[in-house]
Amino acid sequence: ANGHEVLLWSRSEDQVREINTERRNRRFLGEAVLSEQIRATTSMQEAAEGAKAVFIVAPSSAMREIASQLRPHLGPEAILVHATKGFETGTLKRMSEVLADEMQGMDPARIVVLSGPSHAEEVIQQCPTTVVVASQDKEAAEAAQALLINPYFRVYTTPDVVGIEVGGALKNIIALGAGLSDGLGFGDNAKAALMTRGLAEIARLGVAMGANPLSFAGLAGVGDLIVTCTSKHSRNWRAGSMLAQGLSLSEVLSRMGMVVEGVKTTQAAHKLSRQYGIEMPITDELYLLLFEGKEPRSAVEDLMGRDPTHESVQVAESTRTGWN
Numbered sequence: 001a002n003g004h005e006v007l008l009w010s011r012s013e014d015q016v017r018e019i020n021t022e023r024r025n026r027r028f029l030g031e032a033v034l035s036e037q038i039r040a041t042t043s044m045q046e047a048a049e050g051a052k053a054v055f056i057v058a059p060s061s062a063m064r065e066i067a068s069q070l071r072p073h074l075g076p077e078a079i080l081v082h083a084t085k086g087f088e089t090g091t092l093k094r095m096s097e098v099l100a101d102e103m104q105g106m107d108p109a110r111i112v113v114l115s116g117p118s119h120a121e122e123v124i125q126q127c128p129t130t131v132v133v134a135s136q137d138k139e140a141a142e143a144a145q146a147l148l149i150n151p152y153f154r155v156y157t158t159p160d161v162v163g164i165e166v167g168g169a170l171k172n173i174i175a176l177g178a179g180l181s182d183g184l185g186f187g188d189n190a191k192a193a194l195m196t197r198g199l200a201e202i203a204r205l206g207v208a209m210g211a212n213p214l215s216f217a218g219l220a221g222v223g224d225l226i227v228t229c230t231s232k233h234s235r236n237w238r239a240g241s242m243l244a245q246g247l248s249l250s251e252v253l254s255r256m257g258m259v260v261e262g263v264k265t266t267q268a269a270h271k272l273s274r275q276y277g278i279e280m281p282i283t284d285e286l287y288l289l290l291f292e293g294k295e296p297r298s299a300v301e302d303l304m305g306r307d308p309t310h311e312s313v314q315v316a317e318s319t320r321t322g323w324n
């Protein structure tokens with residue numbers, strides 16, 4: 001829509017053929033018609049060589065593999081933007097850290113993170129959408145902003161890479177909880193409670209990891225939390241609501257047929273909360289429910305029955321500095 005020539009890489013020959021010959025990506029975007037300026041290829045070399053900017057928007061589980069395939073083809077001037085919401089299982093690294101590992105020799109300032117309340121199904125319909133791009137380098141963030149911004153897609157910049165990545169990843173855990181809550185027939189009070197207290201634990205962990213607490217009041221914090229807990233497009237919400245119907249986790253994942261990042265992120269956040277000594281009661285209950293067979297209603301009782309406390313969000317002092 002912004003007049004750029006876009007070359008999309010996919011490992012699926014069928015998807016590449018459908019995009020190039022029918023201008024459709026039906027499995028993911030229904031009958032929406034893609035711009036003539038989007039072409040697809042199965043060749044990473046063709047897709048990346050000479051590109052001014054490369055966007056990786058794959059599941060977090062595929063990030064390292066894709067980055068290593070990309071490395072030989074990424075030009076010295078290209079910015080590398082990712083929009084993936086999750087951590088690497090095992091290392092517990094953020095996605096920009098995985099990219100920095102794999103792009104040995106590349107200036108890490110060229111890595112940009114894109115996040116915020118943005119379902120692809122609505123962007124393709126040109127519904128007004130706002131997102132945020134983060135980079136330790138102001139020029140790289142502004143380059144991504146300039147490429148993407150248009151009258152229906154407004155892009156903000158920030159130096160807070162950690163806050164933007166942590167907010168985008170952890171909101172998926174709360175979305176699973178919101179889907180469960182709705183699926184169990186609890187009302188709006190319960191969902192508002194999950195979102196608010198969920199944001200408190202997201203901010204606590206994020207700040208301990210080095211984020212600016214104010215980022216959690218922004219698009220990649222409360223903004224994305226609202227969309228993922230309330231939208232009919234939300235994959236994580238849908239997965240949670242199926243769990244409430246009594247389906248097992250493996251049944252839910254096979255019915256979804258799309259990545260549900262919140263599942264692996266619950267595992268990662270459960271470990272990170274212990275590593276950083278941060279209390280994350282909602283995440284803990286979801287962990288028990290997803291991986292240790294705890295009944296949803298019993299998880300709710302345990303959350304509601306915690307010791308009485310005061311409402312402070314209790315974030316530690318942030319140590320992050322911004323751009324000059």
Ligand SMILES: NC(=O)c1ccc[n+]([C@@H]2O[C@H](COP(=O)([O-])OP(=O)(O)OC[C@H]3O[C@@H](n4cnc5c(N)ncnc54)[C@H](O)[C@@H]3O)[C@@H](O)[C@H]2O)c1
Pocket residue numbers: 010011028057058059060061062065066083084085086118119120121257258259261
């Ligand atoms: N869908 C959205 O609107 C949206 C919005 C913002 C961010 N995201 C984030 O983008 C990431 C991807 O989400 P999605 O909704 O597109 O997931 P999806 O499951 O709908 O699509 C993922 C695509 O990646 C491909 N893929 C998976 N593993 C691969 C590998 N090893 N190599 C190559 N391709 C591989 C799949 O075949 C599929 O085409 C997630 O981290 C998600 O949180 C999604």
Ligand SMILES: O=P(O)(O)OC[C@H](O)CO
Pocket residue numbers: 085116117118119172175224227228229231233234235236237
């Ligand atoms: O809402 P989900 O679970 O589909 O996640 C997709 C995006 O992260 C929404 O911004």
